[in-house]
Amino acid sequence: ADRQYRQGVQDHVQHHDVQGDARRARDAVDGPEGKELRRAEEEGKRHSKGEDPQLDKKGS
Known part of the structure; x- marks a missing residue:
């Protein structure tokens, strides 16, 4: 599963305009839909x- 995920991320970065996506996301948050996006983020939280408790383990 990890290998598939990493390959998918690598493929996305190589074949998509990641900087453009980030710029559009920033503009959306700063723009008229920002309030709705922040509300959706809070709902998700x-x-x-x-956090996964396994992340806190040292020396694994």
Whole structure:
């Protein structure tokens, strides 16, 4: 699963305008739909179970 994920990320970065995507996302957050995007982010956070506890383990 990890290998598939990494390959997918690498493929996306190589074949998409990542800088352009980031610029459009920033413009959306700063623009008229920003309020709605922030509200959606907060809603998603309410449903989150938090960080994976495995991330806190040292020396794994």
